[in-house]
Amino acid sequence: MKTLITARGITKHFGATKALDGVDLDINAGEVHVLLGENGAGKSTLVKVLAGIHGHDAGTIEGHASLAVIHQELALVPELSVAENLFLNRLPRRFGFVDRAEMRRRAPELLDRVGLDVDPDAKVRDLGIAQQQMIEIARALDKDAGVLILDEPTAVLTETETDRLLQIMVQLRQNGVGLVFITHHLDEIQRVADRITVLRDGRSVGVLGPKATTRHMIELMVGRPIDEQYPRARQRPGQPLLSIEGLTRRGAFEDISIEVHAGEVVGIAGLVGAGRTEVARAAFGVDGYDHGTVEVDGKPLRRGDVQAAIKAGLGLVPEDRKGQGLVLTATVGQNLELVTLGDRDQKRLHDIAGKLRIKGRVEQPVKELSGGNQQKVVIGKWLLADPKVLILDEPTRGVDVGAKVEIYELINRMTAQGRAVLLVSSDLPEVIGMSDRVVVMAHGRVAGELPRGATQDQVMALAVQEISA
Amino acid sequence: MSTISIRKYASENGALAGLVVLALVIAVMQPAFLNAQNLLNVGVQAAVIAIMAFGMTFVVVAGGIDLSVGSIAALAAMVGALTAGPIGLVVGALCGLVNGALISYGKLPPFIATLAMLSVARGLTLVFSEGQPHETDALVTFLGSNLAPMVPLPLLLMLAFFGITGLILTRTNLGRRMYAIGGNEEAAKLSGIDVRRQKLWIYALSGLFAAAAGLVLAGRLGSAGPQAAVGYELDAIAAVVIGGASLSGGVGRATGTLVGALVLAVLRNGLNLLQVPPFWQQVVIGAVIALAALLDSLRRR
Ligand SMILES: Nc1ncnc2c1ncn2[C@@H]1O[C@H](COP(=O)(O)OP(=O)(O)OP(=O)(O)O)[C@@H](O)[C@H]1O
Ligand SMILES: [Mg+2]
Numbered sequence: 147m148k149t150l151i152t153a154r155g156i157t158k159h160f161g162a163t164k165a166l167d168g169v170d171l172d173i174n175a176g177e178v179h180v181l182l183g184e185n186g187a188g189k190s191t192l193v194k195v196l197a198g199i200h201g202h203d204a205g206t207i208e209g210h211a212s213l214a215v216i217h218q219e220l221a222l223v224p225e226l227s228v229a230e231n232l233f234l235n236r237l238p239r240r241f242g243f244v245d246r247a248e249m250r251r252r253a254p255e256l257l258d259r260v261g262l263d264v265d266p267d268a269k270v271r272d273l274g275i276a277q278q279q280m281i282e283i284a285r286a287l288d289k290d291a292g293v294l295i296l297d298e299p300t301a302v303l304t305e306t307e308t309d310r311l312l313q314i315m316v317q318l319r320q321n322g323v324g325l326v327f328i329t330h331h332l333d334e335i336q337r338v339a340d341r342i343t344v345l346r347d348g349r350s351v352g353v354l355g356p357k358a359t360t361r362h363m364i365e366l367m368v369g370r371p372i373d374e375q376y377p378r379a380r381q382r383p384g385q386p387l388l389s390i391e392g393l394t395r396r397g398a399f400e401d402i403s404i405e406v407h408a409g410e411v412v413g414i415a416g417l418v419g420a421g422r423t424e425v426a427r428a429a430f431g432v433d434g435y436d437h438g439t440v441e442v443d444g445k446p447l448r449r450g451d452v453q454a455a456i457k458a459g460l461g462l463v464p465e466d467r468k469g470q471g472l473v474l475t476a477t478v479g480q481n482l483e484l485v486t487l488g489d490r491d492q493k494r495l496h497d498i499a500g501k502l503r504i505k506g507r508v509e510q511p512v513k514e515l516s517g518g519n520q521q522k523v524v525i526g527k528w529l530l531a532d533p534k535v536l537i538l539d540e541p542t543r544g545v546d547v548g549a550k551v552e553i554y555e556l557i558n559r560m561t562a563q564g565r566a567v568l569l570v571s572s573d574l575p576e577v578i579g580m581s582d583r584v585v586v587m588a589h590g591r592v593a594g595e596l597p598r599g600a601t602q603d604q605v606m607a608l609a610v611q612e613i614s615a
Numbered sequence: 616m617s618t619i620s621i622r623k624y625a626s627e628n629g630a631l632a633g634l635v636v637l638a639l640v641i642a643v644m645q646p647a648f649l650n651a652q653n654l655l656n657v658g659v660q661a662a663v664i665a666i667m668a669f670g671m672t673f674v675v676v677a678g679g680i681d682l683s684v685g686s687i688a689a690l691a692a693m694v695g696a697l698t699a700g701p702i703g704l705v706v707g708a709l710c711g712l713v714n715g716a717l718i719s720y721g722k723l724p725p726f727i728a729t730l731a732m733l734s735v736a737r738g739l740t741l742v743f744s745e746g747q748p749h750e751t752d753a754l755v756t757f758l759g760s761n762l763a764p765m766v767p768l769p770l771l772l773m774l775a776f777f778g779i780t781g782l783i784l785t786r787t788n789l790g791r792r793m794y795a796i797g798g799n800e801e802a803a804k805l806s807g808i809d810v811r812r813q814k815l816w817i818y819a820l821s822g823l824f825a826a827a828a829g830l831v832l833a834g835r836l837g838s839a840g841p842q843a844a845v846g847y848e849l850d851a852i853a854a855v856v857i858g859g860a861s862l863s864g865g866v867g868r869a870t871g872t873l874v875g876a877l878v879l880a881v882l883r884n885g886l887n888l889l890q891v892p893p894f895w896q897q898v899v900i901g902a903v904i905a906l907a908a909l910l911d912s913l914r915r916r
Contacts, residue, residue, distance in 0.1 A: 432805060456807040470805050473798030475865035484795055484806040487788045527806065 148175040150293050150324040151196065151209030158191055158202045158348075160514065165191040167348040168205070173293055173324040178315060178338045181328045183345035183367050184546040185518025186505035189328050190218050192345070193297050196326075211292030211324065216282050218297040218328075218517045218544070219468060224271035229253040231270050232285050256284045261310045275302045275466055276418045276572075283311060294318060295326040298517065300334060301544040304418050304572040305606070312338055330518070330546050331573075332360045368548040376579025377551060379558045380598075383582075384408030386444075387566040388460070388535040390429055393438030398424045399590040402438070406535060406566040411557060413581030414570045415605050421590040422570045423465055426537050430462040431455040443534055456485070459534030463524055463541050465570075471524035472512050479508040481523050485531040498526040501556065503549060517544045522553075529556060536560065537568045542576060554580055574602045629910055630858050630874040637878060641885035648888055655767055661880035662769035663688075663832045665873060667847060668854035669780040670824025672872045673817050675855050676784065678797035678864025679725035681821045683714060683732035685847035688829030690736040692839035695830050696749040700758075704826045710736055711822020712815060719811035729818075733848070741841050748840040751833045759834025769831050773873075776824065781869035789816060797864025854879055857907040878907070 151173040158166040166188045173179055181189045194200040196207065197215045222231045229249045230237070238248040253266035262280045270278060279302045286294060296315075300308045308331075315325055315338055329335060335342060335358075342354040344366040352366050365371050388406040393399065399421040406412045414422045428435045431452040440447045442458040464470035472481055482495050499508055502522040506515045512523055521544055528536055538557075542550045557567055557580065571577040577584060584596045586608035593608040641648045648654075667684050674681045687710045695703030710732060717728035762768050784790040792813050795803040804810050828847075833839040856862065857878050858871025882903055886896045 430805075452804060453807055453809055462805060464805055469799075470801045473795050473802055473865065475798040475861075476794055480791065480794065483791075484803070484808070487791055487808075 147177070149173070149209070150175055150211040151207065151213075153192075153196065153205065153207045155205035156192065156195055156202050156207070157204040158188075158195055158200060164348050166195065166202070169345065169348070169350050171196075171326075171343060171350075173209070173211075173326060175292075175322045175324050176319050177340040178319055178325045178327055180335050180339040180342040181326060181345060182335065182342055182363060184505075185522070185544075185549055186516040187345040187367070187546075188348040189345060190297055190516060191348075193217070193295050193326070193328070196295065209293075212289070213293045213295065214286040214289040214291035215295045216286050216297060216299050218301075220275070220278050220282060222270045222278055222281060225269065227267050227269055228257070228264055228273070228281060229266035231281055232256055232266075232288065234285070256288055257281075259287060260284045260314065261307070274418055274423075276304060276307060279303060280307060283314075287314070291323070293324045293326070297328045298330070298544055300329050300331060301517075302540075305574060306417065308334065330544065330550075332363055332547065333575075335363065336360070364547055367546070372547060372551055375547070375551065376576065377554055377558065378411065378580050378582075379562065380582055381409030381561050381564075383410045384564060387442065388429075388568060389439075389441040390425070391439045391441075393425060393428060393435055393440065395424065395428060395433075395435040399428075399587075402587075402592055404568070404585055404592070406568050408564045408566055409561045410583070411561060411567045411569055411581050413577040413584040414568065414587060415572075415574065415577045415584050416587035416593075416609050418572070420587040420609065422587050423539055424590075425587070426462060426539050426568070426570055427464075429455075430460060430537060432462070456531070456533070461485070461528040461531055461533035461536045463528055463536070463538045465539040465543070467521055467524050467543075471527075472520060474511070474513040476512060477509050478504065478506055478512055478515070478523055481512050482508075482527050482530055485527055494530060498530055501552065502526050502529075503552060518546055518549060521545050522549060525553060525556075529560075533565070535566045535568065537570065539570045540572060541569070542571075542573065550576075574605060578602065578605065630871055630878065630907065633857075633907060633910070634874050634878050634881065637881055637885070641881065641888070645885070645888045648885060651765070653884065653888075655765065655770065657877070657880045657884045658770040658773070659767045659835070660884065661876045662773040663828045663835075663844075664847065664850045664854055664879060665773045665876035666776045666828040666831065667825050668851040668858075668872045668876050669776050669869065670821035670828075671848075671851045671855050672780060672858075672860060672867050672869065673783070673790075673793055674725070674821045675852075675860045675862060676797050676864065676867040677793040677814065677817050678800065679718065679814070679817070680729065680852070680862070681711075681714065681818065681825075682726065682729040682848050683710065683736055684821060684825035684828075684851055685844040685849075686733045686736035686740065687711070687822050687825040688832065688844040688847060689839070689841070690740045690743075690829070691826030692751075692755075692829035692833035692843060693740045693744050693749065693841065695755050696751045696833060696839035697743060699752065700755045700830055703755075703830055704823060707826020707829070708819050708823040711819040711825070714822065715815035715818030718818065719814040737845075744839070744841040746841055748838045750838050755830050755834045756837055757834065758831050759836070769835060772827075772831060776827070777869055777873050780872070783820075784867075784869055789813065793817060794865055797866075799865075850879055853904050857904065875907075878903070 149172050153171040156166050156169045183189050195202045232253055233249055238245040250266055260280045260283050339356050343350055344352045384407055386405050387408050390404045393402040402425050416422050427433045429440045431450050434450045442460050445458050447458055448454045479495055504522045505519050512520055525541055542553055569581055582598050584600055586593045586605055588609050588611055593611055596604055671681055687707050691703035691707040694706045714729050714732050717723045718725050760768055792808050796810055854875035855872050858875035860867030
């Protein structure tokens with residue numbers, strides 16, 4: 147087998163933090179090499195060192211293969227079109243000007259390869275985050291590189307798109323490309339991995355083969371076994387705390403009715419584009435709607451009024467942490483107290499940071515945290531505000547297995563205190579495992595509701611069904 | 616001190632280090648610079664721009680810009696001279712409110728809204744004054760005078776505004792919200808911050824501070840002129856930027872702005888003492904602004 151890139155003893159500091167400590171890594175042709183580790187273990191840092199974005203303090207990197215990298219944080223230009231983003235840097239030119247015709251001709255080919263059905267002239271800003279991720283993948287594929295590194299590409303994807311991506315990866319492997327794949331979804335690892343390097347606190351703590359069990363992986367990365375991945379503790383439901391009645395916005399969603407009772411976790415499943423995020427945002431007052439009502443604890447909410455919603459006891463953890471959840475220039479502490487401004491209880495702040503096991507100091511700028519730890523900050527912000535009803539839109543995106551369980555325990559604690567949770571998630575095991583009931587949406591409508599214990603197949607059957615209006 | 620903490624210190628106080636170096640160089644070339652009376656003069660010269668720049672700091676931290684502060688200062692001073700000082704302050708704050716309303720409710724870009732105000736406020740100043748300078752009353756004149764020998768009131772006012780600005784930025788909800796809005800407006804909105812209302816207050820504060828600066832300026836001169844403070848908005852922005860604030864929002868501190876204003880004043884004073892011709896002074900000042908911004912961006916890498 148040909149080794150394309152050999153890294154030995156890579157060490158990297160950020161000020162006083164040691165992000166990498168003597169890590170070895172081989173990238174072989176025709177192999178999928180998985181990097182596994184908790185949030186902040188150093189995976190993205192290793193990728194950035196390999197890509198030459200960060201320098202390293204010690205160690206050697208050898209190899210001549212061309213490198214394409216899909217970074218954890220999306221790097222698209224929102225104001226440009228899909229096609230322009232695909233060919234950014236390498237725009238086809240004619241007589242010195244951008245050759246639009248050529249661009250439009252080549253874009254569909256690339257989009258087809260990742261199975262994305264969007265208008266090449268659409269602005270990237272108007273696309274969902276999963277679609278943006280697929281564009282990023284298409285762009286990397288176009289480089290025909292010898293080594294392809296994918297840093298948590300599936301965090302924002304649904305099942306179907308993930309399947310597609312894994313297929314593409316297998317195909318590239320057959321063509322002799324060396325792949326590095328980072329994910330927190332252990333099932334995906336079992337499907338494609340040839341080798342697994344486990345990182346903990348910047349050190350490589352073991353290399354596993356393709357047959358490694360989830361239990362073994364978890365123990366190596368977290369340092370202790372986890373018995374229950376979805377530890378939902380059910381409560382007897384109380385009075386309705388959130389009632390969405392006949393909510394409709396033309397072109398986005400229609401006649402949505404969902405009720406969440408005190409002590410309950412209700413899940414919303416569905417494919418990308420089913421309208422789940424739109425409903426969550428409308429209920430919270432970020433966007434408007436045409437008709438229908440939203441009530442929190444019996445009080446009707448005014449349309450399009452976020453402050454009123456928060457005052458009534460509603461909270462929303464948005465799906466796009468960088469775009470909507472965080473003030474990247476501010477510190478962890480400042481982000482945590484964003485909702486509760488005015489009540490500056492330092493003890494509670496440190497409490498939450500500790501409970502979520504945020505790896506980073508309270509006075510550290512959020513942008514220096516690893517992706518998963520940033521996500522914990524967004525959740526912590528709302529836990530501090532202690533709303534009656536919390537809507538979570540993809541809350542564990544990019545969060546490691548251990549920290550996920552911590553977040554689930556916090557959800558349990560909320561419902562034990564008589565609060566209610568509406569859980570929007572594309573992670574099927576999660577939405578099934580943590581919800582007391584699952585509402586499935588398809589094409590902007592409620593396609594059905596499943597009780598606890600439903601199977602993934604049942605959910606998918608509802609999610610893909612065609613609704614004849 | 617370890618290298619890390621020295622580097623941290625330097626990166627947080629780059630402008631301060633620049634100010635010290637600048638003062639040393641001038642002092643070596645022209646020892647008269649260190650004369651107590653001259654240093655007080657520098658402080659007084661810095662005061663007007665500094666007060667204006669403090670107001671600008673709120674706006675810049677919140678991700679905006681206010682081009683109208685020079686005109687608002689002139690209008691406030693003129694109204695103050697024609698009626699009474701406090702009325703000038705009210706007019707300044709009102710102009711700021713109009714800016715804020717155009718930006719948050721009219722959804723105009725801050726650049727456009729305040730550019731319009733720049734013209735309107737200057738025009739009103741000319742209309743009210745009929746193109747003539749007007750003498751200020753005792754109260755306004757007092758603002759520009761010495762409290763005691765060697766104790767110029769403008770200097771004390773600058774320090775007072777400095778304190779207020781620091782308090783607002785770091786100790787009030789409004790201040791914390793400025794950073795949130797400038798850092799990520801969407802996240803601020805989804806966290807329940809009434810972004811539009813906050814912007815109203817932010818621009819009103821900028822207008823109020825500009826008006827105060829205008830009154831101090833008129834007090835020092837003993838009269839309010841129709842062409843007073845022309846171009847001061849650019850000095851105010853320069854002071855904020857030299858002080859390390861980012862025009863893309865979310866970053867900025869009161870100390871930085873104070874240092875930025877002092878850098879400009881020291882530079883002007885020094886160039887005068889060194890008898891650099893005024894035309895060349897402009898060139899040097901521009902170069903220093905570019906240098907400060909360059910150092911800042913290098914430091915951030
Ligand atoms: N630019 C930076 N400045 C300071 N510290 C940083 C910076 N980038 C990363 N770190 C720190 O380095 C450590 C490793 O971060 P890294 O992003 O590599 O983690 P990760 O394994 O990719 O985690 P995740 O699964 O959450 O994406 C963390 O403690 C993080 O806070
Ligand atoms: Mg990462």
